[in-house]
Amino acid sequence: MTTVQTATDPVAEACCTPVTSEALSAEDAQRFAQLLKAVAEPTRLRLVSLIAAQENKEACVCDLTEPVGLGQPTVSHHLKILVDAGILHREKRGVWAYYSIIPGALERVAAVLSPR
Amino acid sequence: MTTVQTATDPVAEACCTPVTSEALSAEDAQRFAQLLKAVAEPTRLRLVSLIAAQENKEACVCDLTEPVGLGQPTVSHHLKILVDAGILHREKRGVWAYYSIIPGALERVAAVLSPR
Numbered sequence: 001m002t003t004v005q006t007a008t009d010p011v012a013e014a015c016c017t018p019v020t021s022e023a024l025s026a027e028d029a030q031r032f033a034q035l036l037k038a039v040a041e042p043t044r045l046r047l048v049s050l051i052a053a054q055e056n057k058e059a060c061v062c063d064l065t066e067p068v069g070l071g072q073p074t075v076s077h078h079l080k081i082l083v084d085a086g087i088l089h090r091e092k093r094g095v096w097a098y099y100s101i102i103p104g105a106l107e108r109v110a111a112v113l114s115p116r
Numbered sequence: 117m118t119t120v121q122t123a124t125d126p127v128a129e130a131c132c133t134p135v136t137s138e139a140l141s142a143e144d145a146q147r148f149a150q151l152l153k154a155v156a157e158p159t160r161l162r163l164v165s166l167i168a169a170q171e172n173k174e175a176c177v178c179d180l181t182e183p184v185g186l187g188q189p190t191v192s193h194h195l196k197i198l199v200d201a202g203i204l205h206r207e208k209r210g211v212w213a214y215y216s217i218i219p220g221a222l223e224r225v226a227a228v229l230s231p232r
Binding site for chain 1: 137138142168227
């Protein structure tokens with residue numbers, strides 16, 4: 001599995017400026033809020049948590065629909081938001097896409113709120 | 117200034133169970149998401165950041181309206197959400213209420229995403 005993080009990765013961009021280190025610009029506040037919003041949703045928190053709880057730390061939509069009690073289109077929609085936010089990595093293998101947490105992504109989101 | 121944290125403080129309640137430590141229950145996910153939503157908003161991030169940037173680490177609404185470019189009722193509304201979430205402490209002194217970040221609150225919100 002390869003983990004791709006580009007210069008435009010939203011998590012990487014937000015990584016190093018905690019909100020308490022200086023008065024935030026409107027642009028930075030917008031960017032940080034968007035990143036936090038990706039995880040500030042009950043189903044998405046559960047999906048992240050379920051993926052982390054898998055033995056091999058990855059899951060396909062087929063593993064996730066039953067535990068969260070939602071249909072595949074809804075689960076896929078939430079997974080896409082987490083992928084777009086730079087929290088999850090998506091890898092297509094055969095008929096299914098497998099999702100894993102990008103190493104360090106949640107730590108970097110947390111670091112926006114609180115410096116390490 | 118006294119800092120009041122009760123057993124029903126939302127931040128304190130969410131403090132010790134990172135999302136990646138086990139599969140989250142629907143109830144915990146709801147509670148964590150609500151806490152994250154309090155900060156996942158551009159104006160509220162800026163307010164937290166502006167309060168932290170004050171020399172004495174506290175601010176009244178009168179200090180905050182101009183930098184965020186919003187009226188007092190809107191700023192007060194956002195501050196109330198942060199107080200209700202257990203992020204900010206509010207202390208009435210004379211005609212103004214003064215807001216400060218509850219020590220450790222942001223760190224505990226961050227810890228929901230990532231264990232320390």
